[in-house]
Every structure is written in structure tokens, then in C-alpha cells.
Amino acid sequence: xxxxxxxxxxxxxxxxxxxxxxxxxxxxxxxxxxxxxxxxxxxxxxxxxxxxxxxxxxxxxxxxxxxxxxxxxxxxxxxxxxxxxxxxxxxxxxxxxx
Amino acid sequence: xxxxxxxxxxxxxxxxxxxxxxxxxxxxxxxxxxxxxxxxxxxxxxxxxxxxxxxxxxxxxxxxxxxxxxxxxxxxxxxxxxxxxxxxxxxxxxxxxxxxxxxxxxxxxxxxxxxxxxxxxxxxxxxxxxxxxxxxxxxxxxxxxxxxxxxxxxxxxxx
Numbered sequence: 001x002x003x004x005x006x007x008x009x010x011x012x013x014x015x016x017x018x019x020x021x022x023x024x025x026x027x028x029x030x031x032x033x034x035x036x037x038x039x040x041x042x043x044x045x046x047x048x049x050x051x052x053x054x055x056x057x058x059x060x061x062x063x064x065x066x067x068x069x070x071x072x073x074x075x076x077x078x079x080x081x082x083x084x085x086x087x088x089x090x091x092x093x094x095x096x097x098x
Numbered sequence: 099x100x101x102x103x104x105x106x107x108x109x110x111x112x113x114x115x116x117x118x119x120x121x122x123x124x125x126x127x128x129x130x131x132x133x134x135x136x137x138x139x140x141x142x143x144x145x146x147x148x149x150x151x152x153x154x155x156x157x158x159x160x161x162x163x164x165x166x167x168x169x170x171x172x173x174x175x176x177x178x179x180x181x182x183x184x185x186x187x188x189x190x191x192x193x194x195x196x197x198x199x200x201x202x203x204x205x206x207x208x209x210x211x212x213x214x215x216x217x218x219x220x221x222x223x224x225x226x227x228x229x230x231x232x233x234x235x236x237x238x239x240x241x242x243x244x245x246x247x248x249x250x251x252x253x254x255x256x257x
Contacts, residue, residue: 017166024169032219033178036207037169043202044162064108078201085209085219 003055010052017045031088039081046073102127140191141243150241153234154199161204168221179223180209183216183231192242196235203230 024037050070057063102124110120168176187193197208200218205225210217220227 017162020166020169024165027169027174028176030178032207032209033176033221035201036165036205036219036221039201039207040158040161040165040204041169044159044166047159047162061108068108074202075198078198081201082197082208085207089210089217 007052007055010048010055014045014048014050014052017041017048021045032085035081035085039077043074043077046070101131143241143243146237146241150237153237154202157204157230157234158199158202161202164204165221176221177223179220181206181218181220181223181227183218183228185214185216185231185235187214187235187238188242189214192238196238199234199238200231203234206230 018041021037021041024041025034028034028037047070050066054063054066057066106120106124168174185193185196187196193211193214197211197216200206200208200216205221206227207219208216209219218227218231
């Protein structure tokens with residue numbers, strides 16, 4: 001019961017961060033600022049969702065699997081953000097839609 | 099091979115660990131890790147890692163909170179700007195980690211690296227970005243052994 005309550009609270013909190021990240025993606029004025037919103041807010045959102053799901057895990061293997069997912073998404077997210085930012089820096093005017 | 103076994107256990111569960119295919123995969127992974135040329139070992143200091151991890155978890159959470167607040171704020175309180183920062187970290191894993199973590203710190207995003215000169219994008223030009231970067235750099239330096247100092251030590255030994 002306590003585990004289920006914690007799961008619901010943490011997953012809902014995580015979803016707030018995903019919503020905020022998406023709001024930032026839509027509202028922020030340029031590519032770089034949008035990347036801020038996506039990487040950082042989604043990282044915390046996913047972290048909270050994963051933390052919530054850990055209370056439903058069947059054993060240590062499941063918990064490690066969830067942590068592995070978070071670490072891989074984190075590494076992919078920050079690398080992708082940097083690559084998009086670098087591409088925008090070198091080819092930004094060419095591809096600008098403003 | 100132990101690493102491959104643990105990974106299989108994580109991904110497929112304990113029952114699947116003794117299946118023929120699992121054993122084959124572990125053997126091949128272990129064999130491949132022996133056959134492939136050995137990369138340089140990561141010059142990590144194990145004792146400094148928990149502190150770095152704690153710092154990272156705390157500040158990346160603050161980073162998410164900060165950008166979520168700005169994104170949902172009705173007046174959208176951001177003042178984007180570019181900032182340059184010259185890092186003293188060695189090229190390779192320390193600098194790569196530094197750039198990756200910078201993108202998850204509150205309000206900073208690493209854009210470009212030229213030599214040791216890092217170009218960052220900040221969401222709030224009035225924030226004290228420099229001291230946050232110096233703090234992060236200090237923590238990463240503490241977690242890695244400096245190859246330049248290592249080399250010096252070897253030379254002393256040989257002399």
C-alpha cells in the first residue's frame with residue numbers, strides 16, 4: 001500500500017517534469033534554450049518515474065534494469081543535446097527557420 | 099565475462115542465466131573483451147566517485163527543477179547568452195565527462211569545444227555560472243588521476 005502510494009506520487013511528479021520540459025520546448029525562443037528544457041527536465045522526470053517504478057520491482061535484477069535504463073538515457077540525452085547544440089553553432093544560420 | 103553474466107541477469111532475469119544461448123553469449127563477450135586491444139584503463143579514483151555522484155544527482159535535480167520552473171512561469175524568465183570558459187582538465191575522459199555534466203547542471207549547456215576553450219549556452223546571463231563550473235571542475239579533477247602527474251611520477255621512478 002505504501003509502496004503503491006509512493007509509486008503514484010513519484011510517477012506523477014515525474015510527469016510534471018515531462019510536461020514542463022515539453023512546455024519549454026514549445027515556449028523557449030531558440031534551439032539552445034529548448035535543449036535546456038528537454039535534457040534537464042526530462043532527465044529529472046525520467047529519474048522520478050524510475051524511482052517510482054522501483055517500488056514495484058520484483059527483485060534486484062529489475063531495480064538494476066531500471067537504473068541501467070536511466071543511466072543510458074542520461075548519457076544519450078546529454079550527448080545528443082551537445083551534438084544538436086554544436087551542429088546549430090556551426091550550421092545554425094543555414095538551417096534557421098526564423 | 100562476469101560483467102556479461104551480470105548484464106544478462108539484469109536484462110533477462112535469473113532463470114535465463116543457465117540457458118545455452120546465455121552461456122554462449124557470455125563466453126563470446128568474455129572472449130571478445132580478451133581479444134580486442136585493451137584500451138587505456140580509466141584513471142579513476144574510486145574513493146572520490148561517491149562524492150561526484152552525489153554532487154551530480156543533487157545538481158542535476160536542481161537543474162531540472164530550475165528549467166521546469168522557467169518553462170512553466172507565465173513570464174518566461176530567461177535571458178539566454180553565450181559564455182566561454184577555459185577548462186584546465188586533461189583531454190579525454192575528464193573533459194568529456196565535464197562537458198556532459200555541464201549540460202545537466204542548472205542553466206548551462208555545452209555547445210562547443212575548441213582546444214580547452216568551452217563555449218556554453220546559459221539560460222540566465224546574471225547567474226554565477228563561473229563559480230558553478232569551477233566547483234564542478236574541481237570535483238571532476240578529484241575523481242581522476244591526472245595523466246600528466248602520473249607521467250611525472252614514472253619519470254621520477256625511472257631516474
